[in-house]
Amino acid sequence: MAGNDGENWIYSETVKKHFFDPQNILKVKPEEYNADGVGYVGSPACGDMMKMWIKVDKLTDTIEECKWQTFGCASAIASTSILSVMVTEKGGMDLDRAMDITPQEITERLNGLPDRKIHCSVLGDKALRAAINDYFKNSKQEDRIKKEKAKIICKCVDVTDHEIEDAVLEGKQTWEDVQKKTKCGTGCGACRPRVESLIKQYKLQYFGDK
Numbered sequence: 001m002a003g004n005d006g007e008n009w010i011y012s013e014t015v016k017k018h019f020f021d022p023q024n025i026l027k028v029k030p031e032e033y034n035a036d037g038v039g040y041v042g043s044p045a046c047g048d049m050m051k052m053w054i055k056v057d058k059l060t061d062t063i064e065e066c067k068w069q070t071f072g073c074a075s076a077i078a079s080t081s082i083l084s085v086m087v088t089e090k091g092g093m094d095l096d097r098a099m100d101i102t103p104q105e106i107t108e109r110l111n112g113l114p115d116r117k118i119h120c121s122v123l124g125d126k127a128l129r130a131a132i133n134d135y136f137k138n139s140k141q142e143d144r145i146k147k148e149k150a151k152i153i154c155k156c157v158d159v160t161d162h163e164i165e166d167a168v169l170e171g172k173q174t175w176e177d178v179q180k181k182t183k184c185g186t187g188c189g190a191c192r193p194r195v196e197s198l199i200k201q202y203k204l205q206y207f208g209d210k
């Protein structure tokens with residue numbers, strides 16, 4: 001398992017393997033790769049960026065190829081490398097299943113990731129969802145597009161569930177820390193129970209029951 005010995009971050013052998021020998025990186029110019037769908041995400045918080053290209057087997061509705069490029073850190077590289085393997089192995093993953101892949105599944109397949117690096121690992125699956133949505137758009141299957149619409153949680157300061165999610169992913173795991181980061185709850189205070197329940201939900205979703 002990956003862990004933390006106080007000073008140094010210890011990565012699992014699988015993380016190291018995928019960091020030093022990342023799979024499925026796009027090595028040609030994007031315009032030379034005839035992708036069916038392209039997804040792009042960036043995380044301003046850590047300066048990471050991820051771009052993903054997919055080719056789809058139209059007969060089986062599965063992912064045939066999954067290529068990517070990133071300016072991300074070691075965790076983003078290893079996570080996306082293993083994700084690209086997961087969605088293309090065994091004849092390719094069904095598109096609906098790939099749309100639902102979670103950061104936790106990716107982390108498990110990596111044999112763990114230090115908690116403070118989890119937020120880097122979500123770039124890959126976000127980019128994958130964007131690429132699948134792009135394929136649905138290009139292939140006129142708009143009814144299959146799944147967009148996660150942000151919901152306003154704190155009406156006084158206009159803070160959304162996505163902002164709270166990002167804060168938790170960055171390691172802010174208490175009401176005080178999330179409030180400091182997002183400014184939620186600094187008006188009437190009525191949103192506190194909802195924010196606290198979201199913090200709990202995202203902690204469980206990304207970090208397990210710790």
Ligand code: FES
Nearest residue numbers: 156187188189191
């Ligand atoms: S709704 Fe959040 S402070 Fe008022």
